[in-house]
Amino acid sequence: MDDGLPVVVIGAGPVGLAAAAELDQRGLPVLVLEKGATAGATVREWGHVRLFSMWRDLVDPAAEKLLTAAGWQRPHDATYPTGEEWARSYLSPLADVLGDRVRFNTEVIGVGRRGRDRVVDAGRHEQPFTVHARTADGTEERILARAVVDASGTWTTPNPLGADGLPAQGERAADLADRISTRIPDLGSAEDRRRYAGRSTAVVGRGHSALTALVALAELAQSDPGTRALWVLRRGEIGDAFGGGEADQLAARGALGMRAKAAVDAGSIEVVTGFRTAGVRPEGARIVLVDESGRELDPVDEVLTLTGFRPDLSWLSEIRLGLDPTLQAPAKLAPLIDPNVHSCGTVYPHGAAELAHPEPGFYLVGMKSYGRAPTFLSLTGFEQVRSIAAEIAGDHAAAARVELTLPETGVCGGSGLFEEPDPTEEVGCCGPPATIQLTARDTSASA
Incomplete structure (x- = not known):
C-alpha cells in the first residue's frame, strides 16, 4: 500500500477535526470530507443548546497547538459554550487552519478496498481503501486512502418513536x-x-x-x-x-x-x-x-x-466491521460503554486497540463508535483519535498507552441548560484535572 496516500477522515465535527490535528502532528497526510457546508455543521443544528462540559474539556490538545500557532485565543476554561459558540469559536477556526485538507459539501457514500469486495481475501490488506464521495453538484469521485477514520457521528439517524426500535405505525405518514x-x-x-x-x-x-x-x-x-x-x-x-x-x-x-x-x-x-x-x-x-x-x-x-440516536452503517457494507450485536459499537469497546452497566463517569478511556475492526486501518470514532450507547465523552473522543493517529503512524507504544486528562469523575457532552451557569459558582465534584494513564491491558481488565 502507498504510504503517501492520505488518511481520510469522514466528518468535520469535534472529533473528526481533532483526528486531523492529531494526524497532522504526526506528519501524516490527511483529508477531511464533510457533507455539510461548514465545520461542525451538525453541531450548529443544535447550536441553541448549551453543553454540560466547560471549555476546558472541549479543545483537543493537538488542535490547540495548531490554533495557538495561528494566533487563536482560547475561551475561558470555566465557561459553558452553546453548540453554536463551540462551532464558531473553535471548530471553524480549526478548519481554517487545516485549510485545503478539509473539503466541505462532500458526502461519503461508500468505503471499500481497491479491487476487492467484502468477500475477497486475496491481497485484500495490501490494497488501499477506496472512499466514494459525492459533491453538492452531484459529481462522484473515488479517493484512495491508506486508512479511514469515520467520525460522521449519529445526529442524522435519530431513533424512531416506536418502542420496538422501528417507526411506530403511522409515524412516517405525510400528514404527521x-x-x-x-x-x-x-x-x-x-x-x-x-x-x-x-x-x-x-x-x-x-x-x-x-x-x-x-x-x-x-x-x-x-x-x-x-x-x-x-x-x-x-x-x-x-x-x-x-x-x-x-x-x-x-x-x-x-x-x-x-x-x-x-x-x-x-x-x-x-x-x-x-x-x-x-x-x-x-x-x-x-x-x-x-x-x-x-x-x-x-x-x-x-x-x-428524543429517544437517542444510532449509527448509519448503510454505506459501510463493503467494510468488514467487528460490531457488538447489541450496541453496534466495536466489539472490544462495547463492554466498556454498555449503558446498562456504565454511566459517563465510569467509562474507561480507550484507544486504537479497542476500536480496531477485522478491516485493518479502518476506525469508527466519536459518537459513532459508541453505537447506540448514549454515554459518549468529548474528551474520550480526543483520546481515541490521539491513539489512532499514533497507531497509523506506526508508534504502537504510544497507541497502547492510553492517556486522558479529565475531571475526577469524568465529563459528559450533551445538551444542557439554555442559559450559561455562573462560572463563579461551585462546579460540583469536578475538581482539578487529574491525569489518568492506563495501558491497553489495564483498560481491558477494568471491564
Missing part, C-alpha cells in the same frame, strides 16, 4: 411529518416559539435532551399558560431520570435534573409512565399516541421524539 420532531426546540426563535406556545406537546424519551425540552416548555408555560408539556416514559417509573442533582458530577447537568424535577412536582409537566408507543394517528389537526396495549393518550399538537 410536520408535527413530529426529533430535535430540541429553540424557544428563543420566533418560529419555534409560535409552534409550541399555547399548545400541547408530548415529549418521548428520558435522557438529557428530553429533560432540556421539558424544562424549556415548562418555562414557556409561565409566560403562555396555554402551553402544556406531557412527558411520555416507556419505563414504569421516572426512576433515576433526573440524575444526581447536587451530587451530579457536572453542575450544569445536575441543575437541569433538579429543574425538571421541580417542574414535575409543581405540575408544570404531566408524566405518563409505562407507555410504549406502537402507533400514531391524526385526530383532526392533532396527534394521538397509541401504546402496545391499545391505550391512547389525549390528543396533542406536537410530538418531540
Whole structure:
C-alpha cells in the first residue's frame, strides 16, 4: 500500500477535526470530507443548546497547538459554550487552519478496498481503501486512502418513536411529518416559539435532551399558560431520570435534573409512565399516541421524539466491521460503554486497540463508535483519535498507552441548560484535572 496516500477522515465535527490535528502532528497526510457546508455543521443544528462540559474539556490538545500557532485565543476554561459558540469559536477556526485538507459539501457514500469486495481475501490488506464521495453538484469521485477514520457521528439517524426500535405505525405518514420532531426546540426563535406556545406537546424519551425540552416548555408555560408539556416514559417509573442533582458530577447537568424535577412536582409537566408507543394517528389537526396495549393518550399538537440516536452503517457494507450485536459499537469497546452497566463517569478511556475492526486501518470514532450507547465523552473522543493517529503512524507504544486528562469523575457532552451557569459558582465534584494513564491491558481488565 502507498504510504503517501492520505488518511481520510469522514466528518468535520469535534472529533473528526481533532483526528486531523492529531494526524497532522504526526506528519501524516490527511483529508477531511464533510457533507455539510461548514465545520461542525451538525453541531450548529443544535447550536441553541448549551453543553454540560466547560471549555476546558472541549479543545483537543493537538488542535490547540495548531490554533495557538495561528494566533487563536482560547475561551475561558470555566465557561459553558452553546453548540453554536463551540462551532464558531473553535471548530471553524480549526478548519481554517487545516485549510485545503478539509473539503466541505462532500458526502461519503461508500468505503471499500481497491479491487476487492467484502468477500475477497486475496491481497485484500495490501490494497488501499477506496472512499466514494459525492459533491453538492452531484459529481462522484473515488479517493484512495491508506486508512479511514469515520467520525460522521449519529445526529442524522435519530431513533424512531416506536418502542420496538422501528417507526411506530403511522409515524412516517405525510400528514404527521410536520408535527413530529426529533430535535430540541429553540424557544428563543420566533418560529419555534409560535409552534409550541399555547399548545400541547408530548415529549418521548428520558435522557438529557428530553429533560432540556421539558424544562424549556415548562418555562414557556409561565409566560403562555396555554402551553402544556406531557412527558411520555416507556419505563414504569421516572426512576433515576433526573440524575444526581447536587451530587451530579457536572453542575450544569445536575441543575437541569433538579429543574425538571421541580417542574414535575409543581405540575408544570404531566408524566405518563409505562407507555410504549406502537402507533400514531391524526385526530383532526392533532396527534394521538397509541401504546402496545391499545391505550391512547389525549390528543396533542406536537410530538418531540428524543429517544437517542444510532449509527448509519448503510454505506459501510463493503467494510468488514467487528460490531457488538447489541450496541453496534466495536466489539472490544462495547463492554466498556454498555449503558446498562456504565454511566459517563465510569467509562474507561480507550484507544486504537479497542476500536480496531477485522478491516485493518479502518476506525469508527466519536459518537459513532459508541453505537447506540448514549454515554459518549468529548474528551474520550480526543483520546481515541490521539491513539489512532499514533497507531497509523506506526508508534504502537504510544497507541497502547492510553492517556486522558479529565475531571475526577469524568465529563459528559450533551445538551444542557439554555442559559450559561455562573462560572463563579461551585462546579460540583469536578475538581482539578487529574491525569489518568492506563495501558491497553489495564483498560481491558477494568471491564
